[in-house]
Amino acid sequence: MALIKCHECGNAISSSAKACPACGAPAKLAPKTQPGWNTWPVAIFVVLPLGLATIYLMNSGGNKVQECTERGVAYFKEIGSYPRLSSYPDAGRTAEEVALERCKRTTTAF
């Protein structure tokens, strides 16, 4: 029988006690059985693929922004607004800057 600390007063109480003898606070329920038994498969089969998927999505998202920015710059060249834009609301800003800003908002901007 192990001794645990009362979460209310810090008094050492038996882990089998239902309440603290000093302050009467109900003892916290002990964890059921062996938490390590079922958390490891969860960690490996759920958390790891999710982590990898997140990294993959972040990378592909980054590529999409870059591709979109390249399309945007090509577009600005085509309409004669390169290297700096001449029309409102982005007059005077560089084409790259504006393209990147729009692509960060949505990768289908161009």
Ligand SMILES: [Zn+2]
């Ligand atoms: Zn107590």
